Amino acid sequence: MNYRLESDSIGEKQVAKDAYYGVQSLRAAENFKITGLTIHKEFIKSLAEIKKATAITNNEVELLDKNIEQAIIKACDEIIEGKLHGEFIVDPIQGGAGTSMNMNANEVIANRAIEILGGEKGDYGIVHPNDHVNYGQSTNDVIPTAGKMTSLRLLTKAIGELTKLYEALEEKSKEFDNVIKMGRTQMQDAVPIRLGQEFKAYSAVIKRDILRLKKVTEELKVVNMGGTAIGTGINADKEYLDKIVPNLSDVSGLELKQASDLIDATQNLDGFVAVSSVIKTCAVNLSKIANDLRLMSSGPRTGFGEINLPEKQNGSSIMPGKINPVIPEVINQVAFNIIGNDITITMAAEAGQLELNAFEPVIFYNLFQSMETLANGVSTFVENCVLGITANEERCKHLVDNSVGIITAICPHVGYKKAAKVAKTAIKTGESVKELILKDGVLQEKELDEILNTVSMTEPGISAKHLLHK
Template identity: 50%
Template sequence: MNSGETQVRMEKDALGEKGIPAHAYYGIHTARAVENFPVSGRKTNRHLIEALVLVKKAAAMAHRKLDHIPQAVVEAIITACDEILAGNCADQFVVDAFQGGAGTSTHMNVNEVVANRAIEILGGEKGDYTLVHPLHHVNCCQSTNDVYPTALRIAAIRLLRPLSEAFASLQQALQEKEHELADVIRLGRTQLMDALPMMAGQGFGAYAKAVARDRWRLYKVEERLREVNIGGTAIGTGMNASLKYTFLITDNLQEITGLGIARSEYPMDITQNMDVFVEVSGLLKAAAVNLTKISHDLRLLASGPAGGMGEVKLPPVQAGSSIMPGKVNPVIPEMVAQVSLRVTANDAAITGAAMNGQLELNAFTPLIAECLLESLELMTRAVQIFEERCIRGIEADPTRCREHVEKSSALATALVHHIGYEKAAEIAKKAQKSGKTVRQVAREEGILPLEVLDQILEPLQVTKPGIPGK
């Protein structure tokens, strides 16, 4: 070992020797990956690291029962895993998220950190792999190709649950807004043009239904993620892993994660096929579509307020301009739309990575992992902020809403069953040309008794099923 600030320890692999910083818990495999993939500066997602460590712990617990590894080594590995899960050594997972090798670099980073911490627990010095070896001990009966997909499924489930809960909470907030604005009439639009009157609450009820579908879809897709290929080793055949070990590690994963993890009856399928991650990502994209639609609607309804619709008021959360005093922008809906665009872009990358797998393995799984976990994290936080800092604080402007209804030609539609389409269209045109309301023109025309006319044109009547006035 050299002295001074450049202290290193020498480690060997199949390619030769390499100096490793003496303080580092990672080893030569990780160091080579850091050199090979200085791509983005983004480290492997911490949720994936945690899930990989959980798999290592579950494997050690299985080996403890099967007596595959000396008990002292097993206990040191388990303790090291627990320490890492508690937040220790977080800075030692240094491999870039974008890497070749189907995840082997990240997997070896975990193996080496666990091994070197276990070595210290046993009283040795980092790099003394005669005490605890990253491959022979930490990785016993395992391969990147069964550990990595299993860990990714665990990480995805653990992020899916809070996302589903966030959507459930957003749905509730929208339903509460539906009831709150149940008596506020506003003008409905189709193709951005005046259409028919509606209740402002009805619009939020429609949003709640869309979000409810997203919540249910995301809740149910967890079932497909629970099936794992751990024990399948390199290509899913299970070579070098006994069935006893496979059943034990699966049971251990259930115990330490609290998830309904199940061993696949055909591990080769899980090893090579990534379609489940495409399914999850597709559902995130569907949710992104709904979130974007809602966000854009709110921006339109709140636009102006003087020069636009101005029918709803979004909570003012920050000043909107460095030059225009008093301007407040719809920044929360804008953020939600941008997150949705990112999720949609990630879905395209996940789809491409999944379809480019070949034969018994998909080498592009790290891209799937990075994009999927990022989408889950981004969307969860965006939905929470959307609810807390936008939806719950929305108010309507009943006067402005009713004014737009009265000034539009929308109410002319209510007259069709009483005076015919052509006559109703004539009244609508006269109203538009004169600047008067449909009600005013209809009264002047004397087409119906006033009391009948007022009953037909009552805005609350035209927001319900049936023929107004009948």
């Protein structure tokens, strides 16, 4: 026979004889054909670590036979190493608050443990998915804990990539420190700024994002393991309750802490909302930087043309030689997606009722995607864009020299009304601000040269009082 017969509360069902998953996993796979995907590999690893830690703890408190404990541990270790991941068949978006994900892990671990002990898959009299692998647990403490463990790992990777971006922006700020360009507000000429100052500002906001992300990881370290069904710890031994989180920390290498109020930690998912919000903030900042880079590199002849982005691929199927800013564009799209995910996470967390939130699966699906796409997007941003940016210094200088915006520096010396008149005349006639001021004889050329020193315009320097009274 190619099948074995398994049963659950619904009834009997044929399961492929060689499958490590069981009847509950199979029903879920058939019921929840939603994304066409299966649960995240890091989430699978987290589930296996939880099951390993609970087996160790249950044995320590003399509630699990040593042979069964060792078989479960060996099965979990194989999953942690990346084996049997193809046996996790349930969709990441599912009804049931994650019960199907938990049971998929329980069944795979149980059947592999049965094999290790010399039995055949499906002989749950040897190792049972619920009575042994899930002993002292509930979906309602396993799944949120696995979600936090997975988030910690994915967020650590994202922070690492953001740190590389911060360092790259810092280097560019030094490289471009002597490049004077025109600053703009509301897309109109404002006053001069150094290109290095702009990149320094980019590095500053990314540094804040990194600090926010590091701070919010503390929320993810607090888990509700031991709370079982609703946080009251029903069916969990008191000694098990004290040992499970320290053991899980040892198994996973993560510094986890047991929630001081397990009922609160089981009911409320605000920690995930907080994490998502910080990720969204970072995405907004990244998108703004990407927007700036697209604007400053626009052209190459009819736009700003102040910087050059690395040329990565053809930009058009019809316009020969066209190169588009594809890397900043993908950063924009990553940001849009993260912002959308944040809305989903917010609504799912809000929709919880009474002692449990049933919508953790969609929270994790979107949160993991946000973290992963953030890390991957930032990685390509650094390697394929930021590191290769160059400045068009002559173009920057030309735009500053021919801008009316420098009239702002003259305003304290001639008055706002006079300065505004000069600006309007310059725009109308095409004459330079310097030519018009000298023509009116309001300031001498030496004074004017000192005032219009573009480097001094980019930071506090020459005072109007000094120039007027020297």
